[in-house]
Amino acid sequence: MADETLETVAVRTAGTPAPIVLRWEWRSFAHKFGEADERLAKLTPSATTDSDEVYFLSAHGQNVKIRDALMDVKVLREVNRDGLQQWAPVMKSEFPLSAIDAVKVIDALDVPVKAGLRESYGMQAFIDAFNRADSGVRVVEVHKRRVRYTVEDCMAELSEITANGRSTRTVAVESVDPEAVMRAVNSLGLTGYINTSYLKGLSDLIEGIPERYAVIDVGTNSIKFHVGELRGDGTWTAIADRAELTRLGEGLAKTRRISDTALDRTASAIAGMAAEAKREGVRAIAVVGTAGLRTASNAAEVVSAIRERTGVGVEVISGDEEARLAYLATIAALGPAAGKTVVFDTGGGSSQFTFGTGKHVHERFSVDVGAARYSEQFGLDRAVSLDTVHQAMEAISGGLARLDGREPPATLIGMGGGVTNITAVAKGLAKYDPAVVQGAVIDAQEVDRQVELYRSRDAEGRRTIVGLQPKRAEVILAGACIVRTLMQKLGKDRLTVSDRGLRHGLLAERFGDQA
Numbered sequence: 443m444a445d446e447t448l449e450t451v452a453v454r455t456a457g458t459p460a461p462i463v464l465r466w467e468w469r470s471f472a473h474k475f476g477e478a479d480e481r482l483a484k485l486t487p488s489a490t491t492d493s494d495e496v497y498f499l500s501a502h503g504q505n506v507k508i509r510d511a512l513m514d515v516k517v518l519r520e521v522n523r524d525g526l527q528q529w530a531p532v533m534k535s536e537f538p539l540s541a542i543d544a545v546k547v548i549d550a551l552d553v554p555v556k557a558g559l560r561e562s563y564g565m566q567a568f569i570d571a572f573n574r575a576d577s578g579v580r581v582v583e584v585h586k587r588r589v590r591y592t593v594e595d596c597m598a599e600l601s602e603i604t605a606n607g608r609s610t611r612t613v614a615v616e617s618v619d620p621e622a623v624m625r626a627v628n629s630l631g632l633t634g635y636i637n638t639s640y641l642k643g644l645s646d647l648i649e650g651i652p653e654r655y656a657v658i659d660v661g662t663n664s665i666k667f668h669v670g671e672l673r674g675d676g677t678w679t680a681i682a683d684r685a686e687l688t689r690l691g692e693g694l695a696k697t698r699r700i701s702d703t704a705l706d707r708t709a710s711a712i713a714g715m716a717a718e719a720k721r722e723g724v725r726a727i728a729v730v731g732t733a734g735l736r737t738a739s740n741a742a743e744v745v746s747a748i749r750e751r752t753g754v755g756v757e758v759i760s761g762d763e764e765a766r767l768a769y770l771a772t773i774a775a776l777g778p779a780a781g782k783t784v785v786f787d788t789g790g791g792s793s794q795f796t797f798g799t800g801k802h803v804h805e806r807f808s809v810d811v812g813a814a815r816y817s818e819q820f821g822l823d824r825a826v827s828l829d830t831v832h833q834a835m836e837a838i839s840g841g842l843a844r845l846d847g848r849e850p851p852a853t854l855i856g857m858g859g860g861v862t863n864i865t866a867v868a869k870g871l872a873k874y875d876p877a878v879v880q881g882a883v884i885d886a887q888e889v890d891r892q893v894e895l896y897r898s899r900d901a902e903g904r905r906t907i908v909g910l911q912p913k914r915a916e917v918i919l920a921g922a923c924i925v926r927t928l929m930q931k932l933g934k935d936r937l938t939v940s941d942r943g944l945r946h947g948l949l950a951e952r953f954g955d956q957a
Contacts (some may be wrong), residue, residue: 462530462531463618464519464528464529464530464618465528465616465617465618466522466526466527466528466616466617466618466619466620466623467526467527467528467529467614467615467616467623468524468525468526468614468615468616468623468624468627468632468637469527469612469613469614469615469637469638469639469640469643470612470613470614470632470635470636470637470638470643470725470726471610471611471612471638471643471646471647471725472610472611472635472653472725472726472953473610473611473653473955474611474953475600475611475613475630475632475635476631476952477630477631477632478600478613478630478631478632479600481629481630481631482589482591482593482598482600482613482630485591485592485593486591487589487590487591488590488591488592489588489589489590490587490588490589490590491586491587491588492585492586492587492588493509493510493585493586493588494583494584494585494586495507495508495509495583495584495585495586496508496509496569496581496582496583496584497581497582497584497605497644498547498551498572498579498580498581498582499579499580499582499641499644499645499648500551500552500553500578500579500580501552501578502552503550503551503552503553503579503641504516504517504518504550504551504552505517505518505529505640505641506547506550506551507584508565508568508569511536511537511565512534512535512536512537513533513534513535513536513537513539513543513547513568514531514533514534515531515532515533515534515546515547515550516529516530516531516532517529517530517532517550518530518639522620524620524624524637525637526620526623526624526637527637527639532546532550533546533547533550537563537564537565537568538562538563538564539562539563539568540561540562541559541560541561541562544559544560544563544568545559551578551579553577553578553579554578569581580648582605582606582644582648583605583606584603584604584605584644585603585604585605586601586602586603587601587602588600588601589601593615593626593629593630594622594625594626594629595617595619595622596615596616596617596619596622596623596625596626597615597616597617598613598614598615598626598630599613599614599615599616600612600613601613601614603644603647605644605647605648606647606648608647608648608650609647610643610647612640612643613630613632613635614640615627615630615632633754633755634726634727634728634729634754634755635725635726636720636724636725636726636727638725651723652671652672652673652674653671653672653725653953654669654670654671654672654681654722654723654724654725655669655670655672655724655725655726655727655728655949655952655953656668656669656670656682656715656716656719656722656724656726656727656728657670657727657728657729657730657945657946657948657949658712658715658716658719658727658728658729658730658754658945659730659732659943659944659945659948660690660708660712660729660730660731660732660734660735660748660756661690661732661733661734661789661790661791662690662691662694662732662733662734662789662790662791662792662812662814662815663687663688663689663690663691663789663790663791663812663813663814663859663914663917664685664686664687664688664789664790664859664914665685665686665687665688665690665708665711665712665715666684666685666859666943666944666945667682667683667684667685667686667715667718667719667945668680668682668683668945668946668949669681669682669683669718669719669722669724670946670949670953672953672954672955676954676955678946678949678950678954681722682718682719682722683876685859685911686711686715687911687913687914688704688707688708688710688711689704689707689790689814690704690705690707690708690734690735690790691704691733691734691738691790691791691812691814691815692704692814693818694734694737694738694791694814694815695814695815695818695819696818698737698738698739699738699739699740700734700735700738700740700741700744705744705747705748708748709747709748709751709752712729712748712752712754712756713751713752713753716729716752716753716754725953726953727754728757728948728949728952728953729754729755729756729757730756730757730758730759730944730948731745731756731757731758731759732758732759732761732764732789732791732792732944733761733789733790733791733792733808733810733812734790734791735756735758736758736760736761736791736792737791737810741758745758760808761792761794761807761808761809762806762807762808764787764792764794764808764944765785765787765794765795765796765806765807765808766796766803766806766947767944767947767948767951768785768787768794768796768857768943768944768947769785769796769798769803769806769947770947770950770951771857771940771942771943771944771945771946771947771950772785772855772857772940772942772947773785773798773800773801774942774946774947774950775880775940775941775942775946776855776880776881776938776940778800778801779800779852779853779855780852780853781799781851781852781853782797782798782799782849782851782852782853783797783798783799783800783851783852783853783854783855784796784797784851784853784854784855784932785798785855785856785857785940786854786855786856786857786858786928787856787857787858787943787944788811788812788813788856788858788860788861788921788924788925788928789812789813789858789859789860790812790813790814790815790917791810791812791814791815792808792809792810792811792812793808793809793811793812793842793924793928794806794807794808795807795808795809795844795845797851807844809841809842809844810841811838811841811842811924812924813860813917813918813920813921813924814917814920815920816834816837816838816920816923816924817916817917817919817920819834819837820833820834820837820920822834822917822919822920822923823901823915823916823917823919824900824901825897825898825899825900825903826897826919828897831893831897831919831923834920834923835923835926835927838923838924838927839927839931842924842927842928842931845928845931845932846931848931848932849933850932850933850934851932851934853938854929854932854934854936854937854938855937855938855939855940856884856925856937856938856939856940857939857940857941857942857943858943859911859914859921860914860917860918860921860922860924860925861884861921861925861937861939862874862879862939862941863909863910863911863914863918863921864884864888864889864892864918864921864922864925865879865882865884865939866879866909866910866911867892867895867907867908867909867910868882868884868888868892868909869882869909870908870909871908871909872908872909874909874911876941879939879941880939880940880941880942881938881939881940882938882939883936883937883938883939884936884937884939885935885936886926886929886930886934886935886936889922889925889926889929890926892918892922893919893922893923893926895907896918896919896922897919901915901916902915904918904919925937
């Protein structure tokens with residue numbers, strides 16, 4: 443690995459030089475690695491070592507450090523199409539270091555050679571020569587605890603690193619076979635983590651750059667994108683939070699398949715979001731698929747195509763898991779309510795319900811009741827009669843039969859694009875403002891008003907309504923009908939709105955500080 447002495451290289455002693463073996467390396471930095479942590483914990487380590495090292499960091503330099511009292515220099519030779527790096531050791535010299543070798547180290551650091559070089563340098567003298575404000579080099583003392591494993595015939599290493607009083611973790615995989623490296627990365631569940639050089643990760647650590655993570659929620663009607671920055675107190679700051687309507691489930695109710703056109707729109711949106719996440723410097727990207735990908739007969743082909751076109755893998759999660767994560771996000775944002783709480787998230791292909799008290803979940807389930815489905819079935823993307831609305835609501839009521847006979851909860855909380863658009867229209871928001879939407883209260887009379895507002899207009903007419911996202915014009919009537927029907931079934935005449943959703947719950951659980 444680029445920061446280790448895994449390659450065999452000649453040490454400048456009287457011994458016979460050994461051949462150099464170059465390896466491909468994948469590496470990422472984070473405070474936890476989820477699935478990879480769990481999988482590695484089940485393996486028997488091949489070695490565990492502690493070391494204290496000194497790194498020399500410069501703006502454009504190579505991997506230069508002192509370890510085991512040796513001057514160790516490696517240079518980046520190649521980066522392949524998967525982003526794997528191949529580092530070559532070019533020096534491993536004992537101290538005292540000659541002036542010639544000192545110049546080689548300076549060249550590797552890509553800083554100007556200072557006049558008046560000594561004939562030789564002891565280790566501390568060499569460190570002192572760079573440990574100055576005008577050297578262009580940062581001298582960093584690093585402690586490492588490295589635990590090595592064998593995964594897919596590759597060396598995998600999980601390390602804890604402390605530098606300048608700050609700590610982080612890094613996981614790396616290396617082999618002479620780049621394909622084996624990628625197999626090992628996949629088998630450890632690390633495909634969403636960003637490949638990062640050791641020097642970049644160490645520099646970010648000592649500069650105190652906060653960790654950022656991204657979540658992409660691939661829904662039936664829209665793709666939601668969120669980048670969060672993890673603060674030192676464990677809270678999150680939103681860096682990006684937006685949605686793009688791609689209508690992945692267009693025609694799905696009739697054909698049971700995701701069309702090529704819908705796939706193209708969705709893959710393009712995901713590719714753009716993944717690129718934006720990388721520009722924002724995220725450590726990892728989690729991508730999950732919901733109802734549309736749960737029900738489509740060609741879901742496996744779609745997931746494969748998205749990976750090929752975007753470079754990210756989509757994890758299709760169950761309806762129960764979707765509901766649980768949505769509840770987690772809502773309670774974290776609004777705080778636990780007194781008494782029994784029902785949280786619902788209605789999307790394009792399904793609706794999720796979670797029943798709980800405070801932070802404790804009693805029941806959760808998902809039903810195939812979504813705005814895209816009923817818009818297509820009843821033609822609700824255009825102006826319709828009251829009879830058509832009543833027929834649609836009767837069908838929706840049947841789909842929501844699991845809500846029948848339940849005691850009204852103390853609090854009903856709604857989330858998802860349909861609910862937040864209804865709220866934006868109710869508030870007359872020409873520009874969406876999450877601070878206004880979050881925690882807003884919408885009553886049944888307002889939902890009834892909006893059902894009539896949308897029923898009497900076609901999609902073009904709806905796009906003129908202040909607060910309504912234009913691309914949601916075709917499905918908003920069905921969404922409002924779903925919300926009104928579930929309010930009736932649960933015996934509630936008002937609901938509290940949460941601007942948070944699945945993506946926020948996934949972000950907190952997968953990348954947050956909690957265990």
